[in-house]
Amino acid sequence: MxxxxxxxxxxxxxxxxxxxxxxxxxxxxxxxxxxxxxxxxxxxxxxxxxxxxxxxxxxxxxxxxxxxxxxxxxxxxxxxxxxxxxxxxxxxxxxxxxxxxxxxxxxxxxxxxxxxxxxxxxxxxxxxxxxxxxxxxxxxxxxxxxxxxxxxxxxxxxxxxxxxxxxxxxxxxxxxxxxxxxHDPLTGLFNRAVFERILDREVSRAKRYNSALSLIFLDFDDFKTINDTAGHSIGDKALCFLADALNSLKRQQDIVARFAGDEFVVILPSTEKNSAAHFIRRINAYFEANPLLSGKYRFNIRISHGISSLSDAGVYSSSELLKRADSKMYQHKAEKKKR
Missing domain, CATH: 3.30.450.40 (GAF domain)
Structure with missing residues (x-):
């Protein structure tokens, strides 16, 4: 047919x-x-x-x-x-x-x-x-x-x-x-390995063009208390809450990363120490006005910080920049405990 x-x-x-x-x-x-x-x-x-x-x-x-x-x-x-x-x-x-x-x-x-x-x-x-x-x-x-x-x-x-x-x-x-x-799977921020590569790049760039560069090392105060009081799921929310605040308040060229556990770092290209300190004041003001609310829990986020800059005496490399900021952060945390 x-x-x-x-x-x-x-x-x-x-x-x-x-x-x-x-x-x-x-x-x-x-x-x-x-x-x-x-x-x-x-x-x-x-x-x-x-x-x-x-x-x-x-x-x-x-x-x-x-x-x-x-x-x-x-x-x-x-x-x-x-x-x-x-x-x-x-x-x-x-x-x-x-x-x-x-x-x-x-x-x-x-x-x-x-x-x-x-x-x-x-x-x-x-x-x-x-x-x-x-x-x-x-x-x-x-x-x-x-x-x-x-x-x-x-x-x-x-x-x-x-x-x-x-x-x-x-x-x-x-x-x-x-x-x-x-990226860090919890917060979505850059992870430590990527941060270290970016820091190397930014230090080289700052030296080549003779420009400023600052680094902030942040530690979440009493994070263990949140975990012990409210549980790890709320602790994870607190870390994400902190990460989101850092991301929303930074400039476009700034880099935020989760360094380890409850520690975070912020790279601020073309930024001197006084401007980096201003960024910290903005972060603290934000947490003062915006506590973490989750169910029956209310936590006021507190952070300790250390700031280093390529203009600091004895700081010539990315590792020295990171070590100096880390040291300053622990000094700040110790001072707060004394008070």
């Missing part, structure tokens, strides 16, 4: 689409960082399927939101991402099935990046997941109102979303391993 021509055309078209999907999958499968993964993905889809507008909508509460915000310094990627609250996203995408629309498109405005200023006629939204959890969608739009007309078959969009979700799982796993290699 002869196969009707319209079925042959449809089979041929589906084969062509499948081939393009496979090419896209092969193209992104070996990429293991968010920036390159999403840039390549969006470019490949737009190129192979002649899509005028393609972008991502990412749920702000999702596990990949911060990583994408961190790498959206890339102008191409920044213009192709819209961040949306989980509540709003779910109100638009009521299940994990693709959505097609060619009317009332302003309803979907929260899913669109600010850079999408041209009028569109139809829209396709394909939800993507990470390890089974909804994290956002990959969206396509065209000026043609019929291209993504509601009612047409969305099985190919579902295939696309599934392939993207699987590849995203690989990228995320690799990014997490890379993050843990450089």
């Amino acid at each position: 002869e196969i009707p021509q319209h079925l042959l055309k449809r089979l041929k078209k589906n084969e062509e689409i499948t081939r393009k999907f496979n090419e896209i999958e092969i193209s992104i499968l070996s990429i293991l960082n968010f920036k390159d993964f999403f840039e390549r993905l969006l470019f490949q889809i737009a190129d192979k399927f002649s899509i005028p507008h393609i972008w991502l909508s990412i749920i702000q509460e999702s596990s990949i939101c911060q990583q994408l915000k961190d790498c959206s310094g890339s102008q191409g990627l920044k213009s192709a991402i819209a961040f949306v609250s989980q509540e709003r996203f779910i109100s638009i995408i009521k299940n994990q099935k693709p959505v097609l629309a060619n009317r009332n498109l302003t309803f979907f405005k929260d899913l669109m990046p600010d850079t999408l200023t041209e009028p569109i006629g139809s829209l396709a939204i394909a939800p993507i997941t990470l390890d089974g959890k909804l994290v956002g969608s990959i969206n396509q739009a065209d000026i043609d109102t019929c291209r993504f007309e509601p009612g047409i078959d969305t099985s190919l969009l579902e295939q696309l979303a599934q392939k993207v979700s699987l590849c995203l799982s690989n990228v995320t796993a690799h990014e997490q391993l890379k993050f843990l290699a450089y």
Whole structure:
């Protein structure tokens, strides 16, 4: 029996689409960082399927939101991402099935990046997941109102979303391993090994350009008391509370790291001792105004500190800079105990 021509055309078209999907999958499968993964993905889809507008909508509460915000310094990627609250996203995408629309498109405005200023006629939204959890969608739009007309078959969009979700799982796993290699797993700050490499670099740079450099060594006073009184989970919250405060109050060029246990360090490039002391005053004022509250517990965070600078007599290397700040911190702690 002869196969009707319209079925042959449809089979041929589906084969062509499948081939393009496979090419896209092969193209992104070996990429293991968010920036390159999403840039390549969006470019490949737009190129192979002649899509005028393609972008991502990412749920702000999702596990990949911060990583994408961190790498959206890339102008191409920044213009192709819209961040949306989980509540709003779910109100638009009521299940994990693709959505097609060619009317009332302003309803979907929260899913669109600010850079999408041209009028569109139809829209396709394909939800993507990470390890089974909804994290956002990959969206396509065209000026043609019929291209993504509601009612047409969305099985190919579902295939696309599934392939993207699987590849995203690989990228995320690799990014997490890379993050843990450089960061403290509890606080998210740089770990000691990375801090020491950065300090070496900053000391060399300060010497080369004859610029100032200061280092602050911080110790969490009575941290053991919090652990003994409230338990280790509250102790972990206290460490994160301190880390977040240091991160939020530092300048962009300053480096904060967890040195060990309840000890932290702050590298302040182009900073003399008096300015470093001002930073400490700001930190203390912040903790004075913002105690740690957790359930029935209320703790006023107290820190001891030591400041060293490349301008100190006898300080010529990163190890001497660190040793001097450490020594000053223990002096400060001993003085407080005497008082």
